[in-house]
Amino acid sequence: MVAQADKITLDTRYESKTQSIAQELIKSTRQKNNIFNRMRDQMRWDDKVLDWTMANPGLRVQMFRFIDTIPALQSKTEIANHFQQYMSTEEVELPNALKGILNFSDADSFPAQTAAATITKAVETLAYKYIAGENIAEVIKTIDRLRKEGMNFTIDLLGEAVITEVEAEDYLQRYINLIEQLSQKAQTWQRKEGIDLADGIELPQVQVSVKLTAFYSQFDPLNPVGSKKQVCDRLRILLRKAAEVGAAIHFDMEQYRYKDLTLQILKELLIEEEFRSRTDLGITLQAYLRDSYQDLQGIIEWVKERGHPLTVRLVKGAYWDQETIKSEQNHWQQPVYNKKAATDLNYERMTQLLLENHEYLYAAIGSHNVRSQALACAIAETLDIPPRRFEMQVLYGMGDKLAQALVKRGHRVRVYSPYGKLLPGMAYLIRRLLENTANSSFIKQNQEEKPIAELIAPPVANDDRARGERLSAPTGNNFQYAPDTDYADTDKRTKAEQALAKVKQELGKTYLPLINGEYIETSNYLDSLNPSRANELVGKVGQISVEHAEQAMNAAKEAFNSWKATSATDRANILRKAADIMEQRRHELNAWICLEVGKIIPQADGEVSEAIDFCRYYASEMERLATGKTYDIAGENNRYFYQPKGIAVVISPWNFPFAIATGMTVAALVTGNCTLLKPAATSSIIAAKLTEILVEAGIPKGVFQYVPGKGSEVGSYLVEHKDTHVIAFTGSREVGCQIYADAAKLQPGQKHLKRVIAEMGGKNAIIVDESADLDQAVVGVVQSAFGYSGQKCSACSRVIVAAPVYDAFLDRLVEATKSLNIGATDDPNIQMGPVIDLQARDRILEYIAQGKQQSELALEMPIPDGGYYISPTIFSNVAADHTIAQEEIFGPVLAIIKSNSFDEALAIANGTDYALTGGLYSRTPSHIQQASKEFEVGNLYINRNITGAIVARQPFGGFKLSGVGSKAGGPDYLVQFLDPRVVTENIQRQGFAPIEGAE
Template identity: 70%
Template sequence: MVLQVEKNTYEAKVQEIAKQLLAATRENRSFLTSLRDQMRWDDKLLAWTMSNPGLRVQLFRFIDCLPALHNKPEIAAHMQEYLQDDSVELPSALKGLLNFAAPDSIPGQVAATTVSTAVETLAHKYIAGDSMKEALKTIERLRKNKMAFTLDLLGEAVITETEAQFYLDRYLDLMTQLVEASKKWTQIPSIDSADGEILPQVQVSVKLTAFYSQFDPLDAAGSEEIVCDRIRILLRRAKELGASVHFDMEQYAYKDLTLSILKKLLMEDEFRNRTDVGMTIQAYLRDSEQDTKDLIAWATRRGYPLTIRLVKGAYWDQETIKSMQKDWKQPVYNDKAATDANFETITQLLLENHEYVYSAIGSHNVRSQALAIAIAETLKIPRRRFEMQVLYGMGDKLASALVARGHRVRVYCPYGDLLPGMAYLIRRLLENTANSSFLRQSMEERPVEELLAPPVVDNLTTPKHTLGFANAADTDYADMELREAASRAFINVRQQLGKHYLPLINGEYQQTEQTVDSVNPSNYSEVIGKVGLISVEQATIAMAAAKAAFPAWRKTPVKERAAILRTAGDLMEQRRAELSAWIVLEVGKPVKEADGEVSEAIDFCNYYADEMERLDAGFSYDIAGETNRYIYQPRGIAVVISPWNFPLAIAAGMTVAALVAGNCTLLKPAETSCVIAAKFAEILVEAGIPKGVFQYVPGVGSLVGAYFVKHPDVHLIAFTGSQEVGCRIYADAAVVQPGQKHLKRVIAEMGGKNGLIVDESADLDQAVVGVVQSAFGYSGQKCSACSRVIVLAPIYDEFVKRLVEATRSLNIGLSELPSTQVGPVIDANARDKIKEYIAKGKQSAELVLEMPVSDSGYFVSPTIFSQVAPQSAIAQEEIFGPVIAVIKVKNFTEAISVANGTNFALTGGLYSRTPSHIQQAQAEFEVGNLYINRTITGAIVARQPFGGFKMSGVGSKAGGPDYLLQFLEPRTITENIQRQGFAPIEGVE
């Protein structure tokens, strides 16, 4: 699929049309300018954002928060908190408005009324109505001006299946009401018919994610099945009514799946001849030109045209930020000129293939629309196959100018409540006030030649965003090839199930008398591997080997040690899909989380390699006649006792930290996750670790673990696990054994009772999703998992209701299934202990959710208790499973007190849009890792070093700049360099 005509062929005509359109949009500009001093408050707010970047950020944050505020004093208080920030230079009018002493004073209430009214007025500029009555008035006004419409229902980010069904029902009802109203409309030939064909007067725009709360590219087949069932209902009803349906495009992660679903559905016999449907292409995406070519080829095969709406794209900031955070290739163009150039290329592609697709060119850029017109007029494209589109409230004058030229214009009209519409409003405001916005540049009366010049693209390469440490990128399962690689890995791993895994002692695999079967928690009849457990006698041999290997290893240059770690990280990256599959099958972790664990293990290898090279340089403080060096040396022999819940990442992290610091290391993994630890051992051997330096020593904790902890030749113990075992290790390690000449260092991470506060100003969509992910990800078996939600009284009931429905919408099942969000717990003991806590909870709190689960694996229902007393057992004791206690508090001070009211201090979180609450939490919330307005799990190496205090553990944070210091002994070396009163003095000849 190539362009049929050279681009510059149209340029003269483009310039001619663009100048005509621009002149039309600038009519009455002098009259408008004379009214600037009489602008309404909503106009002033918008104008101020264009001239003050600091105010722009704070004002948009306040607008985002506004719908959640319950009364005028709250609004006034938040206005002051947001807008009187030191970084914001306020316009005098706004400064005067905010100059009140108390939020509940009369001036405060006046300010709240003024600004909230202005924001509501501003919202109505971009939202066609918050009721059907208002929406119909807007539509009838548009039709009076000879403009067609498409109506989009706001708030489609569904998080529960109840909401998904509700939105389908609303769309069905919306189409019915619109068609009923249309019976009274006068026919307008310019928009209601074309080339002798009657066009649907009613059109709605929908998003696929609105129809399934668990829409996920990883579960492409499952998402397709459920979404298609609901879309079929929608399309059938649309046909009965004579309405048309257009499918919007959303975030990049959903793009390929969205196109795939629609292509398949619209090739079904029932829908193949439908021409009253449409899809969307976003020109800011780097692969959108190829997507367009693929769509045209598909439409050619289909044999019936459908509409392709071409837009620039509305999620640029979000896509850019996400790609940076995920270390993924950026999907959008960085330069607006590149987007504009791509828009023009795709416009030409669509219009030159008008026999196969109808084009809907959505833009407020006069040049973009002029190019489309120039091509359409040159090629004499029939009217049915071409229309222009603008957003409601943003392209009014351009739309009028296009109508005057005789073109069919459709206005995209968002409709719905202000609260769910706020995200849409913010996007429109950001777009409207961006420096690169054509509307803004036009309002600033830039020279015509500059506004209408062809876009010039200097560099289309993707910039590197990494600052400092470069984290490993998780698998992007939106990529079909990577999903297929994951499927192949499961097939490969399943062919290896049931093999024997032996201990590695002094470089040789050793036979053992005792073995244990490691089973799949999703199906405990399936044996993952048979693991040999060492005896105390074999532990003695391993200790001797470590002691013998230590002198040479401590002298090995740090660069060589670091190189082994980096090689291990590279090997893990190469085997990422396979390692993920082992994690899924052996410990029951869902696929995405298993993949994230592999990333973390790789990060530990690379980060600690970097850190040790940094520390190896030492520090110098020299003065005249004296040199002072601060250096580090390894401690000796390290014992790593790793947990089953992060069987690769934590085992790898503690082990490679000890190794790169120069310590000989023995890894004793949890008995339920020995196969994954064996795979890690294989990787270290392949990476070049010397014999005796690292040894894989699975064994019974109460025997072998205790032996290692008490052994006089052990210098440090790195442990992650339960508080009970951690405290025992801490006590045993403190006892100086006969022949021991050092005090042992213990690094222990021992879990938490992690609380997450949700206040009145929180975005409940984000808060509910965040709590669900934090509490039920990996069935609540992360030491960072949320087990308490502390909610302020005004929103408590609503929050609990939505939390229950969102949790009920989760898929519970075999961990390897791509649809699964909640898998099993690790074993029967864990399952039974969790059920005991659930029984306790039923006696002291209100059970609001418990779901049926399979008994073929170690499954426990996601369980929610409300009306929980802060001092009850389920609110105080660690429950390593999918159980959360929801606690009601009166105010934020009480919330902080309850959050701090346990023996643990590991992770905590806050969902709030109140700056003072955020500041208070930062100062007073007693946790090692505090997360604000995001999930409280998923710490990333270097970005969020992980670890807590109080009874959550002892030691510096894993993945942080202090962690390796625990594995090292510091030394200071001072040398007097004077000889008979003479010493070299640097810088003096």
């Protein structure tokens, strides 16, 4: 998806004029009273805070974290407490003034309260340097001031992180109100040349900037049709109102994953007959994206077809850190340039292309880099571009001096002016502070009076290649992660759609067990049904008998000695080949998972990635373990090494039918054990696909066997069999405990004790404290509780919320959940599908009935017909000992519990029989530290959702009654399938021994 910009050479005829204009502009921006040249004792506190953060990287991180937290803190005591916690870390080197105000021992004391008031005021003052006002009345005052200074405006409404449909409707209405009020005010303005007129041509006096994702809470590149419909329905309303009152609308660009869909929607909407002739609309492009030059070329061609110009706002881009982090975490190619010089160069190329096509596009050059603006001026003056066709833009509070200098030169300047409350504006403030304090920031370098010649020199970018897609694990293991599919990529989305259509043509086939390398006919068959459409047959699966199970066990015993003698590298290479086949068949496998067990495609895709990672990680781990260890002393050699246990029985679950089945199976195989896979009945076809892959990868006959059958008969027989050495199980607590008990019984002729590895679920809690980012917490809880209809062993089923934020959290959680679309999972518009089968649905409904008797029902939604659907169900005012707060339900049922202290919240979280996963949303360092020590779970997730563990990075597994055994995907998982041995040899002969290093 990421493309390198064409190697465009800038026209050298612009350079001389660019240098001349840049010299003129930069001299105007340098004033002797800026914050870097004043005496520190004359500086305001907000200036000092900003200055200190520039000088100390450790302080910069902690200060921004603290600033991010302030809006959630409800008292001076809390502010003082958090300020002290953030500033007291070892990596922070504090200036004396900050050390002084931190010198208190009691957060309720007068010094602490004074410190809180001082720092809060400084941060608020800092924030409102970049925010045009808290309300429309303040914004109008700002606009009046800007107009007096010869500048125009565009207004951006802060807080566009829309997570509910109620918020999306509110966003639309707030913009309608905004343009109505501003347009009414505009009637009192006298039209001015350079602001409202360009060479006598009238311009809209009011402009607002909007973000497409804020018009639909479920905006998703995987669902371009559904997203477009919802967004366009609301955009048409806004565009019609804007036309009615004479306001201009500009569309901002957001994160990279939304870019292509944003452009697609706007190109389709703005070419509709009703809007085709509008020239008061605009689109934003970000030059730090590697494919942005091609996007601009595409827009030019589209506008030629449209026949009427619109504006392109060209910016560098505001999400660099986020984009680089996201691409690394997902093992995707990095979409942004790594070096600022490369971004600057691309910006100049795009500026040239944009201005040289001024008859098709109006240019809005948004930059605080004097050279960038000077180049635009030089091109415009050289080409004698009419004033209507270009303007300069700066951010409110960041480019004041540059804006004034541009106005003085006679250019039209527009100031991008956000407005809103401090709380929703905090993310915007942090982005501005990051820009202002970055070492590469032009503003910072200019304020520090870096030599002018260096500042305005042409950018030179050498070798700014994108980072590779695949990154090695962070554990010393040399395997590379399989990146999840990026469905923002149209080609990949098309392949997924084609694979789903192809798999649907293959429904209804019969799948047979594999025993000793042969597919065998059986007398009994199981119908596997699509839980989204209960009358749709996915396929028929042959069920083995006890006699077949004995044949499989005998075949495994016969193959064991040969497989045991196969080198670790040869076994590992079979796993690597299997991983490659999975990668090739990824979209097909996703489709089978979607149709047989009712997962939406992106979650199925993550499961396939995990299966691939298991193969590659365990392959490398086995090669590491195979080297053994040597402990030699004079006269004695000691070798420590491993050997396989024997026969492994893998009993895999339906909720992760491919990833967990693969992980347990290949772990047993690569360690040299012959393995029998008995999958859950409802996911047997997916296990058959895994079988096909392992056979194609070259697994010898008898070494691996696919044995679907009834758990109470075949499963029990294999667990109790005297020749079974290892049982790897994932499933319910009831079945897991029974396997544990049965495996402990010594059978006649059995000469070993069986090893049981069992993962048996959880009653997982997320704690939300009073300092939490509620936007983040609500989204994370919805994903954790209702992803795959709550049928993950790691799913959140309890949320323990601090009393001060309980009501606010619950209200938003309910609305966010209401915004989910429920239905068949092969529909890209759907976020939540069915539960697995009729038995599961009935069991979950019984728990819901108990919840209604004990607690308050906060949410129950209508559900579609035709499948095993259950509403996402939320209960409030749940007591910690209620049934729905104690028993694992394995469905979309969520209990919300109020806590009066953090200690109480931890006690509630730990008050169950389980210890699998847990989560914490908090910006209080002491709470994070305490939870890390005291939250009794195998996997604790802080400020993120609690599902989706990643091999090697986040090995998965719990304790208490959540299971027994080492963590899957961890460095000691394979050891469970091996027996360690030590061989000691006395190497003395008649009183002498070889001496290492002797000549």
